[in-house]
Amino acid sequence: MMLILPDNRFNHQAGSEITPAHVYARRREFLQQMAAAGWMAGAGASMAQSPVTRPGKLAPLNATVSTLAGAQASDALTPYKNASTYNNFYEFGTDKSDPADNAHTLKTRPWGIEIEGLVKKLGRLNLEDLLKLSPMEERIYRLRCVEGWSMVIPWVGYSLSELIKRAEPLGSAKYVEFITLADPKTMPYVGSRILSWPYTEGLRMDEAMHSLSLLTFGMYGEVLPNQNGAPVRLTVPWKYGFKSAKSIVKIRFTENQPATAWNKAAAHEYGFYSNVNPNVDHPRWSQASERRIGDGGILTKKVKTLMFNGYEAQVGQLYAGMDLAKNF
Ligand SMILES: Nc1nc2c(c(=O)[nH]1)N[C@H]1C(S)=C(S)[C@@H](COP(=O)(O)O)O[C@H]1N2
Numbered sequence: 525m526m527l528i529l530p531d532n533r534f535n536h537q538a539g540s541e542i543t544p545a546h547v548y549a550r551r552r553e554f555l556q557q558m559a560a561a562g563w564m565a566g567a568g569a570s571m572a573q574s575p576v577t578r579p580g581k582l583a584p585l586n587a588t589v590s591t592l593a594g595a596q597a598s599d600a601l602t603p604y605k606n607a608s609t610y611n612n613f614y615e616f617g618t619d620k621s622d623p624a625d626n627a628h629t630l631k632t633r634p635w636g637i638e639i640e641g642l643v644k645k646l647g648r649l650n651l652e653d654l655l656k657l658s659p660m661e662e663r664i665y666r667l668r669c670v671e672g673w674s675m676v677i678p679w680v681g682y683s684l685s686e687l688i689k690r691a692e693p694l695g696s697a698k699y700v701e702f703i704t705l706a707d708p709k710t711m712p713y714v715g716s717r718i719l720s721w722p723y724t725e726g727l728r729m730d731e732a733m734h735s736l737s738l739l740t741f742g743m744y745g746e747v748l749p750n751q752n753g754a755p756v757r758l759t760v761p762w763k764y765g766f767k768s769a770k771s772i773v774k775i776r777f778t779e780n781q782p783a784t785a786w787n788k789a790a791a792h793e794y795g796f797y798s799n800v801n802p803n804v805d806h807p808r809w810s811q812a813s814e815r816r817i818g819d820g821g822i823l824t825k826k827v828k829t830l831m832f833n834g835y836e837a838q839v840g841q842l843y844a845g846m847d848l849a850k851n852f
Pocket residue numbers: 607610611612613614615667668669670675704723751752753764765766767768769770771
């Protein structure tokens with residue numbers, strides 16, 4: 525499944541605009557030290573904003589550097605070019621380059637999320653209101669695809685729990701279902717038989733309420749490129765990438781475990797939980813290691829995959845006592 529990727533050291537379209545990952549990491553460290561030392565109280569607080577300088581030339585989305593435990597992976601960032609051209613978004617095709625080539629047709633305005641099911645506050649929240657619902661944070665998360673590639677991306681958004689709290693779920697709500705856009709006019713593969721549309725995903729309520737579950741509006745200091753799930757997606761860093769539903773239009777609160785797109789397509793290969801787990805193989809391949817997408821392509825050395833993608837300290841408790849081989 526690994527394709528040979530272009531060597532990014534030589535083909536950045538706007539190389540001078542791109543902050544190299546190590547420079548970025550050092551600035552971030554500096555900002556965090558400043559914050560920790562109390563230098564950024566009061567008026568100085570705005571200094572904690574993302575140091576990235578619009579690598580995709582999309583609208584900027586300002587955010588403060590998140591101080592949440594687990595939200596600042598220290599791994600080298602994936603170059604923006606790779607993160608925005610090597611994607612899975614089957615509504616736009618199945619090749620990794622298809623979403624970047626085809627997703628320009630996606631209409632991201634007007635947009636809204638419909639809140640449905642077992643909640644007190646039903647109805648539609650439009651994007652403008654969603655953007656103002658809670659302060660934007662920048663969080664560096666690893667995201668690992670089930671196929672064995674991974675990326676490290678500075679995402680911009682806020683905890684999904686902020687939105688859930690506003691919806692006031694009823695006691696009977698045990699799961700959250702995410703329904704994404706399925707518009708055959710703008711998404712060429714909706715209607716094809718690869719998956720059943722719309723692409724849907726789901727989380728257990730406690731997973732959805734975990735502060736690391738990010739309702740995501742941007743990356744690298746800008747709004748999301750269409751191919752990464754504009755204008756709003758999920759990022760659940762301890763689960764395989766397919767749980768991070770893109771271009772969400774509906775969130776439904778349910779009593780029963782919702783169906784999910786990949787579980788419907790191949791139940792023996794993709795379970796509901798889909799937590800990153802190096803000890804439980806996919807029926808057709810090992811899940812013990814991964815390759816970071818970046819400059820090296822197929823030559824990039826594999827690294828060991830970590831339990832819960834490295835977020836075990838934060839999320840392990842959610843699965844205490846569960847047989848993770850059965851609940852894969
Ligand atoms: N609507 C929708 N969301 C989706 C997908 C998809 O095909 N359709 N693919 C998933 C998969 S398999 C992965 S790995 C991630 C990829 O996110 P990225 O392209 O931002 O890295 O998006 C997920 N969300």
